Amino acid sequence: MTLPFFFLEFMTGLASAASLFLLAVGLSLIFGALGIVNFAHGSFFVLGAYFLFALTRGDAAGFWHYLLVALAASLVLGAVVERVFMRRVLNRAEHYQILLTYALLLIIEDVSKIFFGPEYKSIGMPKGFEMPVLVLGIPFPSYYLGLVGLAAVAALMLWLFLHRTHYGTLVRAVTQDREMLEALGVNVPLLFTLIFALGIGLAGFGGAVSLPLQSISTGVAVDSVISAFIVVVVGGLGSIWGTLLGAILIGEIQAFGALVLPEFSIAFTYALMAVVLLFRPWGLLGRRPAVRT
Amino acid sequence: MKVKLAVAAVVLAVLPWFLQDYGLQVAIQALVLAGFAMAFNLLFRNTGLLSFGHAACFGTGGYATALLVSKLGWNFAATLPLALVAAALVSLLIGFFSVRLTKIYFTMLTLAFAQMLWAVVHKWYGFTGGDNGITSLLPSGLLGNPKGLYYASLISLAVVSAIIHVVRRSPAGYTLRAVRDNPARAEAIGISAFEYMVAAFVLSGTLSGLAGFLQVAWQHSAFPDLFYWTTSAEVIIAVILGGGSEFFGPVVGAVVLVVLEAVVRSHTQYWPLALGFVLLAMVLFFPSGVISLFHRRQREEAPRAAA
Numbered sequence: 001m002t003l004p005f006f007f008l009e010f011m012t013g014l015a016s017a018a019s020l021f022l023l024a025v026g027l028s029l030i031f032g033a034l035g036i037v038n039f040a041h042g043s044f045f046v047l048g049a050y051f052l053f054a055l056t057r058g059d060a061a062g063f064w065h066y067l068l069v070a071l072a073a074s075l076v077l078g079a080v081v082e083r084v085f086m087r088r089v090l091n092r093a094e095h096y097q098i099l100l101t102y103a104l105l106l107i108i109e110d111v112s113k114i115f116f117g118p119e120y121k122s123i124g125m126p127k128g129f130e131m132p133v134l135v136l137g138i139p140f141p142s143y144y145l146g147l148v149g150l151a152a153v154a155a156l157m158l159w160l161f162l163h164r165t166h167y168g169t170l171v172r173a174v175t176q177d178r179e180m181l182e183a184l185g186v187n188v189p190l191l192f193t194l195i196f197a198l199g200i201g202l203a204g205f206g207g208a209v210s211l212p213l214q215s216i217s218t219g220v221a222v223d224s225v226i227s228a229f230i231v232v233v234v235g236g237l238g239s240i241w242g243t244l245l246g247a248i249l250i251g252e253i254q255a256f257g258a259l260v261l262p263e264f265s266i267a268f269t270y271a272l273m274a275v276v277l278l279f280r281p282w283g284l285l286g287r288r289p290a291v292r293t
Numbered sequence: 294m295k296v297k298l299a300v301a302a303v304v305l306a307v308l309p310w311f312l313q314d315y316g317l318q319v320a321i322q323a324l325v326l327a328g329f330a331m332a333f334n335l336l337f338r339n340t341g342l343l344s345f346g347h348a349a350c351f352g353t354g355g356y357a358t359a360l361l362v363s364k365l366g367w368n369f370a371a372t373l374p375l376a377l378v379a380a381a382l383v384s385l386l387i388g389f390f391s392v393r394l395t396k397i398y399f400t401m402l403t404l405a406f407a408q409m410l411w412a413v414v415h416k417w418y419g420f421t422g423g424d425n426g427i428t429s430l431l432p433s434g435l436l437g438n439p440k441g442l443y444y445a446s447l448i449s450l451a452v453v454s455a456i457i458h459v460v461r462r463s464p465a466g467y468t469l470r471a472v473r474d475n476p477a478r479a480e481a482i483g484i485s486a487f488e489y490m491v492a493a494f495v496l497s498g499t500l501s502g503l504a505g506f507l508q509v510a511w512q513h514s515a516f517p518d519l520f521y522w523t524t525s526a527e528v529i530i531a532v533i534l535g536g537g538s539e540f541f542g543p544v545v546g547a548v549v550l551v552v553l554e555a556v557v558r559s560h561t562q563y564w565p566l567a568l569g570f571v572l573l574a575m576v577l578f579f580p581s582g583v584i585s586l587f588h589r590r591q592r593e594e595a596p597r598a599a600a
Contacts, residue, residue: 274406
């Protein structure tokens, strides 16, 4: 394996890490705050891609401004789903939360089949990224680099929101002590709606920006939600930097695993998840809970 | 209870004589899923642990049989003991590591193990056939004939139910529920919670392997889907839909699920959509499951996961 080739494979891994990060970070945020494991998370990722495809009609020309529309639609959808369904199971046993989100997964899968058709959707490289760039003398899709940049900007903005704004402080507070926050007069149900909308918005955005990279069909939802679980569990449930680290690890393992042992590269990622759960159940960068969980 | 059970047994025993081919296939599928759901609920009801990895035990039982028949030419029925041993070993491995964790961490770890097995089975073309699966497995004798398979599945379900009933009523069953309700106190009086939970996991997983064996006998093939997380989701749905806190709740759930699917699919391709709405309605309006609709007073919700 020559050095330029190695580097390009690394960049490819980074591009899928970018997509994984956008998919998984909302899952992590939602689990941290609401305590809900959202099995429908991958479905919102797919829906984001479908929104974009429907808006652009598969033509990459309108990519950038329709991307904002797809993001807005995902945010609104997230808020509605939280208001209508999630808050009814917030204080219920885990298996009801899992069943409810699984029901949403099933419904979204069929409804999007009805509206958008069952075939795979894909789109060309968006404006400004049509031409490959030369990396170490080898042509490389410039959009891969653009996607990494987008994810980096999203991560940075999310960090600034959580650590430098009033609402961000409330989001971090609610993950630690919901009752205390309520006692202080904060409108926690509204905060939950905001967090859920943000998480779903990020997933939808992630799906939309991943569309030039991979073709997407309704069946992608069940696979991608599991990928998101791996990323979040490896990085640490509820930790943003952990999710970023997890996404990079999984992205690179899949990129290089496909070269070394293509038959077992997916199994590697599950093995990593199992090992992390066994030795650090709270994840590589997660906070160790005060009480053993 | 005894009267109801006797009536149900008589009805189930004569049912094949009143069913057409298709109806009999649906009935077999319902019995197989019912056995799987009972096995799953042995763990869930008595320990509060929600496993998302039971597809691994189910799939192992099925694939052990499929591999022995296709590679070594064994007689189908003769593979049953080895299928159970294989399922027991896989459950021992998963249970040994997983029961150290609780709540969502347990669920995620069992999910990771099952997905790991799925990934290997799905990709290892040289041994398992990868995603092409193992096809044209034709069981001979009793298992090869629909009525025979029906009775085999019915007897399996009866045996599984009897085992679970005995375990529940035994000192070990009470110990398990003590661990579920208060692990700290159980440990304090000298109970090894770990050993009891591993044992429950292995028994539950082995009986799930029996269901996997029957599933392969029914569909004459084995595919990696048997290991995929949606298989684990399906058994959880059956248990909770029926009512996990009732002894035969999982059987009711499995029958409702399979029959409903057969009916809906004969009208439309959108079965997942219909199932989604059924689950939504269940979670929001009748959380104690279908079986609770037959009771006058509402039962309490299924046991919460151990704190």
